[in-house]
Amino acid sequence: MGLPEGFRWGVATAAYQIEGAVGEDGRGPSTWDTFSHTPGRVRDGHTGDVACDHYHRWPEDVALMAGLGVDSYRFSIAWPRVQPAGSGPVNGKGLDFYDRLVDGLLAAGIAPAATLYHWDLPQPLEDAGGWMERDTAYRFAEFSYLAAERLADRVDMWITLNEPVVVTAYGYAFGVYAPGRTLMLDALPTAHHQLLAHGLAVHALRGRNARTIGLTNHYSPAWAASPDDQPAADAFDGFMNRLFTDPVLLGRYPDLMDDAPFVRSEDLAVIATPIDFLGVNYYQPTRLATPSEGPLPFDMVDITEHPTTGMGWPIVPEAFLSLLRTLDSRYDLPPLYITENGCSFPDEIGPDGVADDSSRIDFLDAHIKAMRTAIDEGIDIRGYYTWSLLDNFEWSEGYHPRFGLVHVDYETQKRTPKKSYAWYRDLIASSRTQTEPR
Template identity: 60%
Template sequence: MENPAFPPDFLWGVSTSAFQIEGATSEGGRGPSIWDTFTATDGKIARGEHANVAADHYHRYPEDIALMAELGVGAYRMSFAWPRIQPDGKGSPNAEGLDFYDRLLDNVCEAGIAPVATLYHWDTPQALEDTGGWLARDTAKRFGEYAAIVGERFADRVKMWIPLNEPMVMSIYGYAIGEYAPGQFLLLDAIPTAQYQHLAHGLAVQALRAAGATSVGTANNHSPIWAAADSNTDEDTDEDAAAADWLDALINRTYAEPVLLGSYPEQIVEHLPAGFADDLPTIAQPLDFYGVNYYEPQGVAAPGEGNPLPFELQAVEGYPMTTNDSPIVPHGLRELLVSFHDRYREHLPPIHITENGCSFADEVGADGAVHDPERIDFLEGHLAAVRQAMDAGVDVRGYFVWSLLDNFEWSKGYAPRFGLVHVDYETQKRTPKDSFAWYQELLRHE
């Protein structure tokens, strides 16, 4: 491993999410989530796939924890399934669900691995969606109650807490363009879902701290925004720059600034629900860390005629691509971290890279191994970018690879493989890839 050394207390981990790996969607008293509904709807998921079994982590978690122990990570970022703990999103908790996570966390701790727990990774109980979902302020209140239940039960074992994973994705993909559950197409009318998710975050931070949690943060997906250059001058036009500023406000600043600054970008304010400012003190709870999930930069240009949005997305070209159609741009992570630090340095707690990873068409070869040199190159390049950002003054304390296992990749089903461990979905056999061994070797020397 040629990456410069990281500090001895740097936290190394892997990440997963409940819906993508657990399976057992109708076992243990679990209620239906919006993703169960979405996957059962014709045409929503590639090849008609679903997550009823997924990687069968619900039954195979001891094997998966043993793999993490073999890997040598210091932390495991997982998520609780809200409908497994509260099948209808409210009321008394489901004892079987709590017991499952008791066993899971006990096993993680016994393996010498620190649990990092996400309360919500997009699996809203369907009963709450039926009464408005994230378009309803009441959902935030229900989430605060859920956080109190989980905090009271598990605060003694969880090292770090993340209330919501990537609220931007729920707002944009779930409510604005309908590619993800719950599948609504509201465009800018989806922006109130950001406010209510932020309120849920603030209420959860309060509930977790009241339950004894000592380290509470967040995990937001962020992307550098690259304006398209004018083909005649190689310079951005004023219109392109304005589009880039709007998109940056929509997908980056709308999710960072309410929690860090207690305010919204000016472009967003007119789209927020009445009375939003009253909730900003609750939203802007002090954080112990800030989680950054990074996958790619986003290109943008001025909108064409007839576009209802103030920007037009553009492909970022000239880079190798993953099988999830993401350009591989390690220096984009350095750019993001440095610009984020420069913009928010007075308000920014220590950063953890809570997700970073890539998908390729990994297969078990004739030798019984999975050779994934592209993933090794990806991880090596992105870790070098993190180290460069740290050298530039950014306070980064940890890095979590997405993901431990191949898993259900939302609307794209099982084709994209993000794992350090290959999963044969027919037999559920786990095969550590070459990248697993590479990461293992890195951790032995860091």
């Protein structure tokens, strides 16, 4: 691969998707607990109550990472495990779990990369208005400080928010994710309050001497269905790709937030507090057309000329390269980390006791090569985290999609590395013999 010296190979997970133990050691309910236990919200009534039982089986999972040879593990800290009410006293047993995990990772030679918010808002905060309320941003800053107070001496990489655009769109606008509200364009305050939370958290983390702080955004290149549909593609691009990046890196919002009454004059300076890196999550491009009706300025149109994953998502590695080039041309970028990239397929254990997920290998190989091209072109990319280490609870789809390098039998919790696990292990090992000085 000839990657720069110090390049980090990693894997990523999220607390609600793998931990389970939702009622143990003082953890409070999150919006996802409430949502998944509401009939009709999650496919087949699946919940994260047990998930991959990572809360109890984390040593086995760290051993799997050590077997891969990864440099780093991106995990999330469950806010309701640390502050069950979303404010007030710390739940010491909750922080103790992350203490054990971080120490276990370091003992295995794996650098912890902690995400502070991966969508599991404490339910009491949602009951008070959730991300529609400005106060939630201040509560998040407090939580960030408490987490760093315990862990900043050993965690060298911090991510404030994961994919805030998904929380705004799926959680508050369309209602397909927790908390399940259908506010449509009236959900825009949740975008601003998450960004404010990010900026406040950066200050809180710096106050506890946290190293290497960034934000992870979800990006999807916007393709116009026809030349006449370019305004629809531009509108989608403004929402999906710029709304959560322009304020952080440029200190201003794109047009759709002009004159928003919930944006105070001092907020953008807080949001634009310098960060050390930008996390990029990429899965697929999106094709847009002019809507015939409805409140949104775009309609999503299927992309049919490319192969698809088990989720029906088009596989377009060249769109990944295009995205990286666009980000590089649009902003004076800090270093980038690819904090999520992966795919779901209906992997099954074969007669030989292994899941042959050659399609995942092809996906990862093509996207890593696209990333390598971007690096060769001078884009400063410092690491790549595949999604995910384990098959896990995939939000509203429950346990049906499988994104892991490791197969999980949810009845027995048996972990079985797939063929992609061995492929990724060998890729990492071979890349270490070909690093280039930065």
